[in-house]
Amino acid sequence: MVNRMERRELHLGLNVLSDGMHPAAWRAPYTDPVGFMKPSQWQQLVQVAERGTLDAIFLADNLHLAIDDNGKIDQPPLALDPIVLLSTLASQTSHVGLVATVSTSFEEPYNVARRIASLDHLSGGRAAWNIVTTAEHRASANYGARPQPPREERYARADEFVEVVRALWDSWDDDAMVADQGSGVFTAPRRIRAIDHHGAYFKVAGPLNLPRSPQGQPVLFQAGGSEGGLELAARHADAVFTSQATLPDALAYARDLRERTSRHGRPADAVRIMPGLSFILGGTETEARRRAFELNELAGDRRLAIFAWQLGVDVHELAWDRELPPWLFDKSQLSRNSQGARDIVLNLARRERLTVRQLLDRIQSWHRLVIGDPEQLAATIAEWFEAGAVDGFNLMPDVEPSGIEAFVDHVIPILRRRGIFRREYKGATLRDHLGLARPSAVFPSGISLPSPPTRLEVEAYSLAR
Structure with missing residues (x-):
């Protein structure tokens, strides 16, 4: 169980994949097959999320287009750049958080630090970065076609990447920007500094060309349940987007993550655990x-x-009404995709001796699938939350926008009556929604930056100019 003195509050985000989580979402007669390209549908989605007082809207990303052997695709792609889209949606809302997925595999820390900080400024403190590493070779082909490094190296690069981004976000003190028109002083002396990072993967001078953002640092999400992902989350993340199929697995994951977080000198419950939850509601x-x-x-x-x-297998190796082939359970068979999520599915299949069809009635895109009415869905959310296995969920409706509208209209009222979900926002930033403190500016080594300049120092600096 989570040991917080105050009453725990459920956290809910909306994870949007084009027209919905179900592979046939775009073909449903009650949706627009190309709605994912229309501003009006995104505006509707984010406004419904805010009406339901959800914590955030969460955007995944894909860095390649999957074309089959016949030269076609059979479902909508994740097409729009998350940061560009969220920047547009920021102007349509006032409270809901904005989480953008950006891979550390093909980016530079300075660019990511600048873009996410920009979104935080423009949204009034509602931005978050979902940290992922990318293993897909088809994505690599779009970024220089370099061979993908081993998993351990990808996470080592990601760890340093995040350190650099956080140092850049802290390269301005909160009070560095004076902007005093009368004296002509725009920034206070010694309140902006280079980071001079020299690491195994990056050399970055800094400072960032933006003041410190409204949240101090934008919120950090991490997606991935492998050993490297867990360590990255325990060291840096404010929240995790994980895959969990059963309550026992979710409880084991929570214990593991909280123990790791403590070993990194952080409070055990510092990281909000928000697995994906797919649902089909009636x-x-x-x-x-x-x-x-x-x-x-x-x-x-x-x-x-x-x-x-x-799973990383040929489709001909699976049959709807048979169990998974035994060789898949060999731990030496590593997945090209999410290893942590794959292990969760394999554990469920082995424990309950499920056929492929039965598995796909329990999970959808790695995540737990619930099919039922509003009371059933609310009950399963409350069960996991009250057991201390999760702090909330990233909601993954089958079809958009009807899925999230039904959830907000029929499930949110039940969660409120149970006393576990907010009736209104109590703050304006994503950190407020998630119950996260605003971090003070520190160097990655943990050494606090010098104290703010005195009034005399600022006046002396002004006279010197």
């Missing part, structure tokens, strides 16, 4: 299962093909 369980059946029929064997790709 007015009754019968209606929900009918909706699931109709979507599954539209998807056909596409669901099987996606599952095979995620």
Whole structure:
């Protein structure tokens, strides 16, 4: 259980993938197949999220276009750049957080620090960066076609990447910008400094060309459940977007992460644990299962093909009504995708002896799948939260925008009646929503920056000019 003195509050984000989480979402008769390219649909989604007092809208990313052997794609891509899209949505909202996924594999720390800090300034303190590493070779082909380094090296690079970004965010003190028109003093002396980083992967002089952002540092999410991902989260993250299929697995993950976080000198509950939660919602369980059946029929064997790709196997090696092939459970068989998420699926399949069809009735894109009515969905959310396995969830509706509208209209009121979810925002920043303190500016070594200049120092600096 989480040991917080104050009453815990559930945290909910909305994870949006084009037209919804289900592979057949774009084919549903109640959605626009190209709505993911229209500003009006995104505005509707983010405004519904804010109406429901959700913590944040969470955008994944994909750095390549998957084209099949026939030269076509059979579902909408993740097409829009997350930071560009969230910058647009910032002007349509006033409270909901804005989480952008950016990979450390193909970027430079200075660019990421600047873009996320810009979003934090323009949104009034609602920005977050979801840190991922990228293993997909098709993405690498778009960025110089260099061979992808081993998993351990990708996470070592990511760790240094985050250190540099955080140092750049702290290269201005909170009070560095004076902007005194009368005296002509724009910045206080000695309140901006280079970071002079020289590491194994990056050399960055700094400082950042932006003042410190409204949140001090934008919120850091981390997605990934492998050994490297857990260590990265324990050291740096404010929140994690993880994959969990069962309550026992979720409890074990929470214990592991909190122990690691403590070993890094942080409070055990410093990181908000928010696994993905896929759902298909109906007015009754019968209606929900009918909706699931109709979507599954539209998807056909596409669901099987996606599952095979995620597991890193050929689709012909899987059969709907058979268990997974035994060799898949060999720990030496590493996935090209998320190793932590893959292990969760394999653990569930082995523990309960599930066929592929049964697995895909329990999980969707690595994440737990709930099919039911509002009371059932609220009950499963409350069970995991009250057990201390999670701090909340990233919601992954089957079809957008109808999925999140139904959740806000019918599930949120139940969670509020249970007393575990807010009725209104109590602050304006994403850190406020997540119950995170505003960090003070420190160097990566943990040495605090010098104290602010005195009034006499500022006046002397002004006279000298």
